[in-house]
Amino acid sequence: MTEPAGLTTKPVTFRGDLFLPRTRRVAGAAALVALVAFWQLASSVGWLDPVMAPSPREVFGSLFALARSGELAGHLAASLGRLFGGFAIGATAGVGFGLAVGLFSAVRSPGVAVVSALFPIPKIALLPLFILWFGIGEGSKLATIAFGSFFPTVVATYGAVDGVDRSLVRMGRSFGLSSWSIVRKIVLPGALPGILSGLRIASSISIVLLVAAEMIGANRGIGAMVLAAGNLMQSDRLLGGVVVLSLLGLAIAGLLGWIERKLTAWR
Amino acid sequence: MKLAASNITHRYGPLPVLDDVSLGVAEGEVVAVVGPSGCGKSTLLRILGGLERPDAGTVATEGAAPARSLNPITYVFQDFALLPWRTVAGNVRLPLEEHTMPESERDAVVRDALNRTGLGDFAGAWPRQLSGGMRQRVGIARALAVRPAILLMDEPLSALDGQTRELLMDDLIALHASGELSTVYVTHNLDEAVRLADRIVVLSRRPGRVRAEVRLDRPRGERRAGDAALVAQARDLWELIRADAAAADRELAR
Incomplete structure (x- = not known):
């Protein structure tokens, strides 16, 4: 020992792990592949009953067969039409109403009261009513999806408008901008990130309602296809429909993410 | 164009912030408003430009704005207020x-x-x-x-670090060299006030009242940072508001 006693050096231990997980796209894709591979393995080894839980190969096989025959395209077209139609109506009205709630005292309290009362209703419970009003055809399904996507959009929009920096609005006023210019150039862009996250929630709710509505009263559409396959014990076809729904959800989330990146490039 | 506020009194709920404040800025003049924090300087500036309505008192312009002016009374904000998008x-x-x-x-x-x-x-x-x-x-x-025609500046340099502040101070002095811009410059920084202003209005602690007015005769272009005269003036101002600032510091926020 060259050092005098009592003067030992000791490195300071690192204690700065702040739980900041990093994004690794490859790892995400690998997890999905591994899940499907494990499922296939379980089927091949015989752990899974082929009637109750068909293998991925059978599921994708029936999916390709459905695609080749054009049956899938028909169902998908019907579903997409309802989904985008209903979502477009609900989201547009929701953003408009949310802006009004966020901007005007006259709309604020009545609007929030009505939204709070109607938001918790499971919208699918209203489908029978909408069938009475709009008939068993497309109208009732569009109304259910529109109604379901309207409320989360309203809540997200007025929350986002509340969050817009009022010093920016004051700046707009001080430079003599008209109210319309302030809404268009300051409030809307400032609220956009919040509105877009509301639209994500609304789009997921729309898919749920789409399938539920199609199971209750439709001949065409992914939901109707899944229900019919279940009634006939065609579990491969049933799961094929579920896979399509998963892909549909992923595609919409991807689309919204892309729009978000385009519109908020300034961030 | 001149701008004049007469007998401005304002309260936020039960809290009086401005009490019978009168303030004018003449053509081409730079008026600095200083005072301890919470004395209502920024409120006064908002009232001057019509961004806030006072409980009592009036604000009026005198004379026409230059024909080419698009926004005769214009603000520069402490937090810049830029649209990030x-x-x-x-x-x-x-x-x-x-x-x-x-x-x-x-x-x-x-x-x-x-x-x-x-x-x-x-x-x-x-x-x-x-x-x-x-x-x-x-x-x-x-x-x-x-x-x-009239520039209302609300602590424009307060969010900046000392070196940047010094650089921008030079820019502001150059900006006022033409003598066409009337300016009300709100700040808590006394050095900025003595560098830039033709006249300094000292407000008391809340509720803000005009406590003193100091006229600075030395041309802006001849004042240098750290000049003994400027330092002395800033120190005098500090003596004026020191007790108020200490009292304001010990006040509970509402």
């Missing part, structure tokens, strides 16, 4: 979009304002890419673009 040029262009003019003229006005504030090379940059000093230059360029 617009580029530097887009932010300067914003107030011009309210006025009908040929697109080429709008471009020219934007370019001229950016060049005057040393931002010519940054027209396409986003605010988040800029330093605090550059952001405030954008705020100043935006104000210049509408050719104001």
Whole structure:
């Protein structure tokens, strides 16, 4: 020992792990592949009953067969039409109403009261009513999806408008901008990130309602296809429909993410 | 154009913030308003430009604004108030979009304002890419673009670090060299006040009342940072408000 006693050096231990997980796209894709591979393995080894839980190969096989025959395209077209139609109506009205709630005292309290009362209703419970009003055809399904996507959009929009920096609005006023210019150039862009996250929630709710509505009263559409396959014990076809729904959800989330990146490039 | 506030009294709920304050700014004059924090300086400035309605008292302009002025009473804000989703040029262009003019003229006005504030090379940059000093230059360029007659500056240098503040101070002095801009300059920084102002209005602690007025005769261009005379003036001002500032510091926020 060259050092005098009592003067030992000791490195300071690192204690700065702040739980900041990093994004690794490859790892995400690998997890999905591994899940499907494990499922296939379980089927091949015989752990899974082929009637109750068909293998991925059978599921994708029936999916390709459905695609080749054009049956899938028909169902998908019907579903997409309802989904985008209903979502477009609900989201547009929701953003408009949310802006009004966020901007005007006259709309604020009545609007929030009505939204709070109607938001918790499971919208699918209203489908029978909408069938009475709009008939068993497309109208009732569009109304259910529109109604379901309207409320989360309203809540997200007025929350986002509340969050817009009022010093920016004051700046707009001080430079003599008209109210319309302030809404268009300051409030809307400032609220956009919040509105877009509301639209994500609304789009997921729309898919749920789409399938539920199609199971209750439709001949065409992914939901109707899944229900019919279940009634006939065609579990491969049933799961094929579920896979399509998963892909549909992923595609919409991807689309919204892309729009978000385009519109908020300034961030 | 002159601007005059008469007998302004204002309260936030039960809390009186301004008590019978009168303040005028003459053509081409730079008036600094100083006082301890919470004395209502910023409220007074908002009232001066019509952004807030006083409980009592009036604000009036006297004389016509220059014909080419697009926004006679124009603010420069402490937090810059730039739209983060617009580029530097887009932010300067914003107030011009309210006025009908040929697109080429709008471009020219934007370019001229950016060049005057040393931002010519940054027209396409986003605010988040800029330093605090550059952001405030954008705020100043935006104000210049509408050719104001009266500039209302709310602690424009308070969000900046000391070195940047010094650089921007020189810019502000140059800006007022022409003597065409009337300015009310609110600050808690006494050094800024003695560097820039023709006249300093000292407010008392809340509720703000005019406590003293100090006239500075030395031309702005001849004042240098650290001059003994300026330091002495700042110290005198500090003696005036020291007790108030200490009392304000010990007040509970509401």
